[in-house]
Amino acid sequence: MVKIKLPDGSILEEKEGVSGLEIAQKISPNLAKAALAVKLDDKLQDLTTPITTDSTLTIITVKDKDGLNILRHSCAHIMAEAVQEIWPDTQVTIGPAIDNGFYYDFARKEPFTTDDFAKIEAKMHEIVKRDEKIERIVMPRNEAIKFFKDKGEHYKVEIIEDLPEDEVITLYRQGNYTDLCRGPHVPSTSKVGDAFKLMKVAGAYWRGDAKNAMLQRLYATAWGNKKDLDAYITMMEEAAKRDHRKLGKEMDLFHFEPEYAPGAVFWHDKGFRVYRKLIEYMRNRQEHNGYCEIETPRVMNRVLWETSGHWDKYGAHNYSGEMEDGSMFCVKPMNCPGGLLVYKQGIKSYRDLPLRMAEFGKVNRYEASGALMGLMRVREFTQDDAHIFCTPEQMEDECIDTMKLIFDIYKDFGFDNVKIYLSTRPDSIYRIGSDEIWDLCENSLAHALEKHGYAYEINPGEGAFYGPKLEFILKDAIGREWQCGTIQVDMNLPERFDISYIGEDGEKHRPVMLHRALFGSIERFLGILIEHHAGKLPLWLSPLPVVVAPIVSEFDGYAEEVAAELDKVGIRAETDLRNEKINYKVREHSLAKVPVIVVVGAKEKENRSVTVRRLGSEKQETMTLDAFVKQMQKESEMPHRFE
Numbered sequence: 001m002v003k004i005k006l007p008d009g010s011i012l013e014e015k016e017g018v019s020g021l022e023i024a025q026k027i028s029p030n031l032a033k034a035a036l037a038v039k040l041d042d043k044l045q046d047l048t049t050p051i052t053t054d055s056t057l058t059i060i061t062v063k064d065k066d067g068l069n070i071l072r073h074s075c076a077h078i079m080a081e082a083v084q085e086i087w088p089d090t091q092v093t094i095g096p097a098i099d100n101g102f103y104y105d106f107a108r109k110e111p112f113t114t115d116d117f118a119k120i121e122a123k124m125h126e127i128v129k130r131d132e133k134i135e136r137i138v139m140p141r142n143e144a145i146k147f148f149k150d151k152g153e154h155y156k157v158e159i160i161e162d163l164p165e166d167e168v169i170t171l172y173r174q175g176n177y178t179d180l181c182r183g184p185h186v187p188s189t190s191k192v193g194d195a196f197k198l199m200k201v202a203g204a205y206w207r208g209d210a211k212n213a214m215l216q217r218l219y220a221t222a223w224g225n226k227k228d229l230d231a232y233i234t235m236m237e238e239a240a241k242r243d244h245r246k247l248g249k250e251m252d253l254f255h256f257e258p259e260y261a262p263g264a265v266f267w268h269d270k271g272f273r274v275y276r277k278l279i280e281y282m283r284n285r286q287e288h289n290g291y292c293e294i295e296t297p298r299v300m301n302r303v304l305w306e307t308s309g310h311w312d313k314y315g316a317h318n319y320s321g322e323m324e325d326g327s328m329f330c331v332k333p334m335n336c337p338g339g340l341l342v343y344k345q346g347i348k349s350y351r352d353l354p355l356r357m358a359e360f361g362k363v364n365r366y367e368a369s370g371a372l373m374g375l376m377r378v379r380e381f382t383q384d385d386a387h388i389f390c391t392p393e394q395m396e397d398e399c400i401d402t403m404k405l406i407f408d409i410y411k412d413f414g415f416d417n418v419k420i421y422l423s424t425r426p427d428s429i430y431r432i433g434s435d436e437i438w439d440l441c442e443n444s445l446a447h448a449l450e451k452h453g454y455a456y457e458i459n460p461g462e463g464a465f466y467g468p469k470l471e472f473i474l475k476d477a478i479g480r481e482w483q484c485g486t487i488q489v490d491m492n493l494p495e496r497f498d499i500s501y502i503g504e505d506g507e508k509h510r511p512v513m514l515h516r517a518l519f520g521s522i523e524r525f526l527g528i529l530i531e532h533h534a535g536k537l538p539l540w541l542s543p544l545p546v547v548v549a550p551i552v553s554e555f556d557g558y559a560e561e562v563a564a565e566l567d568k569v570g571i572r573a574e575t576d577l578r579n580e581k582i583n584y585k586v587r588e589h590s591l592a593k594v595p596v597i598v599v600v601g602a603k604e605k606e607n608r609s610v611t612v613r614r615l616g617s618e619k620q621e622t623m624t625l626d627a628f629v630k631q632m633q634k635e636s637e638m639p640h641r642f643e
Contacts, residue, residue, distance in 0.1 A: 001013050001014065001015060001016065002014055002015075002016050002018070002051055002052065002053060002054055002055065003054040003055075004018075004023065004051060004054070004055055004056075004057050005054075005055070005056045005057065006027075006056075006057060006058075007058050012026075014051070016050075016051075016052055017050040017051070017052060018050070018051050019047065019048045019049060019050060019051065020035065020037075020038030020040070020045070020047050020048075020049065020051070020057060020059060021035060021047045021048055021187070023057065023059070024047075024059045027059070031059055031061075034061040034062070034063075035047055035059050035060070035061060036060050036061055036062060036067045036070055036071060036186045036187075036191060037060040037066070037067065037070050037184045037185075037186070038057055038058065038059055038060060039057070039058040039060055039066065040055050040056075040057055041055050041056055042056075044060070044066055044070070044184050045183075045184050046136055046183060046184040046185060046187070047184075047186075047187050048136075048187060049184075062224035063224070067224075068223070068224060069097045070097075070184060070185065070186060071186060071191070071192055071193075071222060071224065072097035072098075072101055072102045072222045073095070073096065073097040073102060073181075073185065074134065074185045074186045074189075074191070074192055075102060075124075075192045075196050075220070075222040076095035076096070076097065076102040076103070076104050076220075077095070077134075077172065077174065077177070077179055077181070077185070078124050078127050078128065078174075078189055078192060079095070079102075079104055079120065079124055079198075079218065079220060080092045080095055080104050080106075080177070080179060081127055081174065081175065081177035082120050082123035082124045082126075082127060083104075083106060083120060083218075084177065085123055085177075086119060086120065086123055087108060087110075089108070089109075089152075090106050090107065090108040091106065091107040091108070091152065091153055091154065091155055092104060092105075092106060092107075092153065092155070092156075092179065093105040093106065093107060093155040093156075093206065093215060094155075094159075100221050100232060101196075101199070101219065101220050101221035101222050102219075102220055102222065103217050103218060103219045103220070104217070104218055105204050105206070105215040105216070105217045106215060106216050106217075106218065107155060107206075107213065107215055107216075108216060111201075111216060112201045112216050112218060113201070114200075114201065117198040120198060120218075121196075121197065121198055124196065125194055127174075127175070127189050128189050128190055128192055128193070128194060129190070130175065130189060130190075131188050131189060131190035132174040132175040132188060132189045133174065133187070133188050134172055134173070134174045134185045134186060134187060134188055134189065135172065135173045135174075136170055136171075136172055136183055136184075136185075137170065137171040137172070137173055137178070138168060138169070138170055139169050139170070139171055140169070141160065141163075141165070141167075141169050144160050144169045144171065144180070145157055145160050145161065147171075147178075148160070148180065155206065156179075156180045159180060160180065170182060170183060172185055174188075174189055175189075192222070193224070193225070194226070195222065195223040195224065195225050195226050195228065195229040196220055196221065196222040196223070196229070197220060197221055197229065197233065198218060198219070198220045199219045199220055199221055199236075200218075200219045201216060201217065201218055201219070202216075202217045202219065202370065203215070203216065203217065203370060204216075204217040204370050205368070205370065208368045208370070208371075210368075210369065217370075221233075231479075235478050235479055235480065238478045239478060239480065239531065241534070242478070242530075242531040242532075242534045242535070243374075243531070244374055244375055244376075244526075244527040244528075244530040244531050245374040245375075247530050247531075247534070247535040247593065248271065248374070248375075248530065250535070250591055250592060250593070251270065251271075251535060251543070251592050251593050252268050252269075252270050252271075252592065253267075253268055253270050253271030253274065253530075253543065254266060254267050254268055254271040254375075255268070256374070261380075262369060262372060262379065263367060263369075263372045263377075263378045263379030263380065264378065264379060264380040265375065265378060265380070265523055269543075270543035270544060271543065273543040273544075273572075274526060274537070274541060274542075274543050275522055275526065277540070277541050277638075278519065278522055278525065278526060278541075279360055279382075279384075279522065280638070281412075281638055281639075282360075282384050282409075282518065282519065283358075283360075284638070284640070284641060284642055285405070285409060285640060285642075286356075286358045286386070287642070288640075288642040289356075289401075289405055290354075290356055291356040291357070291358040291386060292355075292356065292357055292358070293357075293358045293359065293360075294338075294339065294342050294357050294358070294359050295359060295360075295361070296332075296335060296338025296339065296341070296342065296359060296361065297332070297338065298331055298332060298362060299329050299330070299331055299332070300329065300330070300332060300337070300338065301327060301328070301329055302318075302320055302328035302329060302330050303328075304337040304338075304341075305318070305330065305333070305337060307337070307496055307497065308336060308337050308340075308466075308493055308496060308497070309432050309465060309466060309492075309493075309496065310333065310334060310336075310337075313430070313465050314333060314365075316366075317333065317365050317366045317367070318330045318331070318333050318365070318366065319331040319333075319364050319366060331363075331364045332361070332363055332364070333363055333364060333365045334361075334363055334383075334385075335359050335361035335363065335383060335385045335387075336387065336493060336515060337497075338359070338361070339357055339359065339385075339387040340387075340493060340494075340497045340499060340513075341497075342357060343355070343357070343387075343389055343499050344497065344499055347502060348389075348499075348500070348501040348502070348511075349501060349502045350391060350501055350502065350503050350504055350509075352501065353389060353390050353391055353394060353501060353511060354388055354389065354390035354391075354394050354398055355388070355389045355390075356386060356387075356388045357386060357387050357388075357389070358384070358385065358386040359383075359385045359386070359387075360382055360383070360384060360385070360522070361382065361383050361385050362380065362381070362382050363380070363381060363382075363383060364379055364380045365379060366379060367379050374527060375523045375524055375526060375527030375530075376524055376527050376528075377524075378521075378523055378524075381521040381522070381523045381524065382521060382522040382523065383517055383520070383521050383522075384517055384518055384519045384520075384521075384522060385515075385516070385517055386515075386516045386517070387513055387514065387515060387516070388402070388513070388514040388516060389494075389499070389501075389511045389512070389513055389514075390511060390512050390514065391501070391503075391509070391511065391512070392512055394512075395444055395489065395512045395514070396444060396447065396448045396451075398514055399444075399445065399448045399470075399487055399489070399514065400448055400452050402487050402514070402516055403420075403448075403452075403454065403470070403487070405518070406418075406472055406485045406487075406518055408640070409518055410472075410474060410484075410485075412639040412640060413529060413532075413538075414477075414532060414533065414538075415474045415475070415476070415532070417474070417475040418472055418473065418474055418475070419456075419457065419472070419473040419475075419481070420449065420454055420455070420456040420457070420470055420471070420472060420473070421456065421457050421458070421459040421462075421470070421471040421473065421483075422442070422445055422446060422449065422456050422457070422458055422459065422468065422469075422470060423459040423460075423461075423462035423463045423464075423468060423469045423470075423471055424442055424458060424459070424460050424461060424462070424463050424468050425438045425442065425461070425463050425468060426461045426462070426463055426465065427461065430465055431463070431465045431466070432465055432466055432492050432496075433466065433467070433491065433492040433495075437491045437492065438467075438468065440491070441467050441468050441489040441490075441491060442463075442468045444489060445468055445470060445487075445489055449470075456470075459471065463488075464488050464490075464515075466488075466490050466492040466493055467488050467489045467490040467491065467492060467515075468488070468489055469486050469487060469488035469489070469515075470486065470487040470488075471483050471485075471486055472484055472485035472486065474528065476528065476531060476532040477532050477533070477534070482528050483520070484517075484518075484519060484520040484524075484525060484528070485516075485517055485518045485519070485520060486515070486516070486517050486520070487514060487515070487516050488514065488515040488516070489512065489514060490512070490513040490514070490515060491510070491512055491513070493513055494510050494511055494512070494513050495510060499511060499513075529541075535593040536593055536595065536615055536616060537593070537595075539595050539596070539632070539635045539636050540635070540636050540637060540638050540639070542593075542594075542595050543572075544572060544573075544574060544592075544594055545571055545572055545573065545594075545595055545596060545632070545636060546563075546566055546571060546572070546573040546574075546594070546595070546596045546597075546598060546632065547573065547574050547575070547576055547585075547589045547594045547596075547597050547598070548560075548562045548563050548573055548574070548575045548576070548598040548600065548610075549575070549576040549582060549585045549586070549589075549597060549598065549599055549600075550575075550577065550599075550600050550601065551582050551599065551600070551601035551602075552601070553577065553579065554602075555600050555601055555602070555604075555605055556575070556577045558600050558604070558605040559575045559577065559598075559600050560575055562598060562600060562610060562625060563575050565625060565629050566629060566632060569629060569632075569633045570633075570636070571629075571632050571633065571636050573598075576589070582599060585597075586599075586613060590615060593615060594615065595614065595615050596612060596613070596614060596615070596632070597612075597613045597615075598610045598611065598612055598613075598628075599611045599612075599613065599620070604622070607624070608624065608625050609622055609623060609624050609625060609628075610622070610623065610624075610625055610628050612628060
């Protein structure tokens, strides 16, 4: 007999080899019907996995995050099966679940088009209706290699050959389709349901390497029910209207040059105004919260990142080169080593701590070309970085103060719905430092959150290689989630760079290092802001708050006078003196998302007044020029401005 502990604390005694499905059936027929998989001692397993030892057990359904991911991954297999049934000569490669859906990469001579989507979806629905049982198969390594070679699946063979010799090779079979996969999966194809839809096709290099073959990637979305699917499709339609790349062009903010500088932003005058405003805002908040600001070189010796451990983990993504004297330099991919070198200048006392050093550091990382996406994923970006050096006793208070600052800042930009993830240690091969240090850091973060009443979710294995982190997830106006700010607790890099402070006892001690970003990156945060506000940025952040347009050229002089009065109080305003009809001007500036359009004519000049039209409103208001200037001055104030 085995003892099985359920989430409510109750314990069942069952015969050895009982499955999660059998337990779900004993608990409730409805639960058994909804069950997709199990979490057995914190490890996700198939619903039919035999339980052979005392264990904790959770039945996973589509209402769980893990359950939805399993459903999506199973749906990816159904899509692969459908593609191979329609086009048998197609090779399948990898197909993971991703946010909101999944993708699968295929090797096929003929290109997929969106016209193929209906055919693939119809075949997928057919496979779902067949209710094919999904079975896990453990196969010896050499047998698995032969199996896929015989099928002509050369990519699968390559994956197996690259796995460690002691790796357990598992395959999953549904009907006549068998795929290499770790699992787990839903028990049968019918469990996936019919709430899925193919979204787009794109190119993708095998294993993300431009030296490898170009594959075809089919993206799809999948949900637990049709209602959620329809809501997601509606959200995507709204997202297309808000796409920051489209709005950035209409607002004349920035552009990209994929041929000359892929993944790097060319800021136009208006876009750079917003960029500078974000930095001005953050600089002001940081100075008021006890930060000093530093700047470190863009290009430094590679040995710094070898010392930090970044090179071993991310060296392939660094821009680097060998100099004439044989030394290796790289464009910095992150700011941490520079901050550590600044800290090392001079002896630090416990009285100097906490030391909060901020840096708007420009960094470069070589992202795969297929991953680049406007401002959201670039190769060159500016982090609103900071490194806080503190004593172990100060660490919790510093984390809490930083969290309060993060939430306060997000409110200023219209984000009230923020989630926190505690990302814990990655696998041992992907991290540095002892388990004792990781235990201390993770427990300290969890304790700080719980002590101060912050709700959070665990994001297992997603910590940085040097320490756990808190991730702050924003929800935008149409319900999408964006990971922005982070706080990372690090007791490893201080050790590697041998930094210290003199304690009250006169002895050297090792400080704790907190890595902290609030926006995350200026570029990405601006992209999120543009889409959140659909281009209608708050007046204080707008690149051009006011345009003054005379009805006819006779009133050009008065239009310039209005603009001059706004300029006196620090509000940027431009005049549109073109020989165009006023309705044309209003439409054009509305498309460019100018928040306030002022129209002046004979009546306005005579009364020294203005007629004001707000972006997104058909109504207009007439007021005195003095009253308008005062109103604009008040609305244009930067939030939390400290002089």
